[in-house]
Amino acid sequence: MTRPASASLSPVPRTATAEVHDVIKQRILDGHYRAHEYVREASIARELAVSRTPVREALRELVSEGWLEAIPHHGARVVAWTEKDAREVFELRLVLEPMAVRLAGGRIDAERLARLEALAGRMEALVERVEADPAVRNEIAFLNHDFHRLLVEASDNLRLASVLESVVRTSVIRRNFGNYDLDNLRRSMRHHREILEAIHAGSPEWAEHVMRAHLLAAQALHVRPPEPGGDQTPDH
Structure with missing residues (x-):
């Protein structure tokens, strides 16, 4: 229009x-x-x-x-970021973000895909500098936020993008990559590449499953699993 x-x-x-x-x-x-x-x-x-x-x-x-x-x-x-906040955020992201990526896989345009490729490349290069210069973790965190935001926007679902933007900006940016060692960071970058490979291959379902694995790996680093048989009372 x-x-x-x-x-x-x-x-x-x-x-x-x-x-x-x-x-x-x-x-x-x-x-x-x-x-x-x-x-x-x-x-x-x-x-x-x-x-x-x-x-x-x-x-x-x-x-x-x-x-x-x-x-x-x-x-x-x-506001302080608590483990309860992290748990709630991942509960939302695990439902909504794989869905957004599946939609994006069928709707993304060439320009946005090229931007995602460029972001992935910049993050990969920065990851290899982490051990020598830990400060680059913050730059990776901001680029990672942009990567996820562009993917979600490519879903062409404004309501879904709006909800996820409010959730992802806190979980991705405010919680930087301090919990990630070099192996964790490299795995995260491989997930990004595989999501893009799935989109290039025309398989939104593949991209959706990789995003879910990507978020589950991040969740494992940020949220402690509940103890078997333990008290499930929410944090205060």
Whole structure:
């Protein structure tokens, strides 16, 4: 469908609240703000040269999205990532992401597939530098997020992509590859390549099964299995 001519004349200007929101969220993702660290309204307003109103609104939005939590009489602080969070995220991803990849396998275009190939190659090269330069793990984590996001977007299912974006961005970015040794990282990269091979081969079901194996391997590194016969009471 052709967009109305007026829609392409100029981009919609971003509000101060949106700008502040994105800065704070990116700092959380980068690890600039740590778990349980307070994000101070006055400090942010002074640093970004804005009034306190857009900062207050941005903090409120980040609380509603789950990035921050409001502590009465103290302010907003970064939410800590718990094992319960990881367990819930993987429960969702194991259902939804293989489905998204199966859909993507039948709908992906050549341009997006080429971008996925490029991302896979960049991550593979970085993995071989991990032992000499552990800091590249963070770059791998961001590229990995982009890889998964592009795959999900290729499903051409906006609702599915929206749900998974909110889930994947926390599990893939906030939890970096600190739990992965070199063998784990190389296996993860092989999974990426096999997913792309399955798509090239025209087998969405193959791609779906590889994504499920990929997520199960990640889950094993991030979530402790329940003890046999143990108490299944959720974490608090």
